[in-house]
Amino acid sequence: MLSDPNTIKPGAGPVRVRRPAFWTLAMRCTQIAALVDIAFFILFLALDSPVLAWVNVVSVGMYVGAYYALKTRRNRLAVWLFWTEVLAHAALGITMIGWGSGFHYYLLLFIPAICLSAPRKWVFPGLCALWAYYVALDVLMWSIEPLQPIPQTALYVVHLFNLTVVFAMFSYLSVFYLGVVIATQRKLQAVAITDVLTGLLNRRQMQYLLDQEVERFKRSGQPMGLMLLDLDHFKQINDTYGHDMGDKVLQEFAVVLNEQFRSQDLVARWGGEEFLVAMPNSTGADVVRAAERVCQATAGRDWSEWMGEGRNVTVSIGVSEIKAGDDAAQALSRADEALYQSKASGRNCVTELKVGSNSGSNKKHSVSC
Numbered sequence: 117m118l119s120d121p122n123t124i125k126p127g128a129g130p131v132r133v134r135r136p137a138f139w140t141l142a143m144r145c146t147q148i149a150a151l152v153d154i155a156f157f158i159l160f161l162a163l164d165s166p167v168l169a170w171v172n173v174v175s176v177g178m179y180v181g182a183y184y185a186l187k188t189r190r191n192r193l194a195v196w197l198f199w200t201e202v203l204a205h206a207a208l209g210i211t212m213i214g215w216g217s218g219f220h221y222y223l224l225l226f227i228p229a230i231c232l233s234a235p236r237k238w239v240f241p242g243l244c245a246l247w248a249y250y251v252a253l254d255v256l257m258w259s260i261e262p263l264q265p266i267p268q269t270a271l272y273v274v275h276l277f278n279l280t281v282v283f284a285m286f287s288y289l290s291v292f293y294l295g296v297v298i299a300t301q302r303k304l305q306a307v308a309i310t311d312v313l314t315g316l317l318n319r320r321q322m323q324y325l326l327d328q329e330v331e332r333f334k335r336s337g338q339p340m341g342l343m344l345l346d347l348d349h350f351k352q353i354n355d356t357y358g359h360d361m362g363d364k365v366l367q368e369f370a371v372v373l374n375e376q377f378r379s380q381d382l383v384a385r386w387g388g389e390e391f392l393v394a395m396p397n398s399t400g401a402d403v404v405r406a407a408e409r410v411c412q413a414t415a416g417r418d419w420s421e422w423m424g425e426g427r428n429v430t431v432s433i434g435v436s437e438i439k440a441g442d443d444a445a446q447a448l449s450r451a452d453e454a455l456y457q458s459k460a461s462g463r464n465c466v467t468e469l470k471v472g473s474n475s476g477s478n479k480k481h482s483v484s485c
């Protein structure tokens with residue numbers, strides 16, 4: 117299984133989010149709120165409440181202003197317009213036609229907004245202030261009569277309308293935040309299992325998957341091979357061309373590996389300039405063939421972009437096949453011994469370390485350069 121290069125870009129540092137999801141959501145909310153106020157304008161005209169109808173015209177203007185403020189990244193202005201509109205509109209609606217209108221429900225939408233977007237130190241004071249405003253309006257309406265009452269049926273229509281809009285907005289916000297949480301979890305998971313420089317699996321994840329594959333091998337008996345790869349004279353590359361160029365070579369080598377393996381193969385950066393590949397359903401001979409392909413692809417690659425004309429990169433590889441009674445560490449240690457033999461044999465070659473089926477002492481190296 118190769119890591120998905122679309123999820124984590126090799127060498128990518130922390131991602132700078134250009135327009136955080138919250139502000140995109142805020143833009144959508146201004147559009148929805150403006151549409152709701154247009155509906156109110158028509159409703160209050162029909163109910164013969166011109167004052168409330170024109171209040172909604174002002175509200176639409178404020179939302180249009182907030183939308184353009186967000187578009188031009190004047191987020192503070194947009195937030196100010198949004199808050200002012202909702203607080204003032206709720207107070208006006210309630211004092212004009214009564215608590216039964218349900219305009220106070222809109223204030224509840226600020227609870228998740230404050231919790232999720234305000235700076236931490238402002239969350240508690242913000243919630244307290246919102247609660248105080250809500251209660252003050254409630255108490256006020258216990259002590260005064262609505263200034264411009266509308267018929268009971270019309271009040272009920274307004275109440276139902278407000279309840280429905282707030283219900284829909286809460287549902288929309290919940291679905292939106294759920295999406296944000298799921299996407300964030302996926303990103304974190306990808307970061308936790310990926311090597312940041314090459315985009316391949318990292319060592320921890322490879323170790324975990326390798327143990328699982330060995331368990332699978334024990335159950336199914338399907339052959340499985342390991343390949344340990346180490347770039348040759350990498351220190352020299354670093355010393356001659358610099359550490360950054362060394363990093364580029366590692367990234368390009370990861371591209372070579374991605375090109376050479378099947379989707380079910382596990383390809384990882386094992387550490388430094390060392391890589392590990394596990395090939396399920398493959399015998400030692402299959403793995404040796406694949407390793408020879410990797411050697412050829414590496415040596416045949418055009419590295420001049422990084423190191424100048426005529427300079428080459430080669431890789432030495434050690435191969436082992438998992439045997440009955442093996443655990444991952446034993447198979448790895450054989451691959452490591454085989455890699456050492458490849459280095460000792462002059463590098464740019466593949467060595468397989470074979471063992472007899474019932475004893476580790478019966479070892480045989482086969483080297484192909």
Ligand SMILES: Nc1nc2c(ncn2[C@@H]2O[C@H](COP(=O)(O)OP(=O)(O)OP(=O)(O)O)[C@@H](O)[C@H]2O)c(=O)[nH]1
Nearest residue numbers: 346347348349350351352354359360362363388389
């Ligand atoms: N640029 C870069 N270099 C690294 C990284 N990790 C390890 N290295 C370097 O890789 C080099 C490995 O050097 P050695 O272990 O001596 O091996 P080598 O020079 O490849 O020699 P042989 O393996 O014997 O062919 C060291 O200089 C490390 O600093 C990395 O992430 N980026």
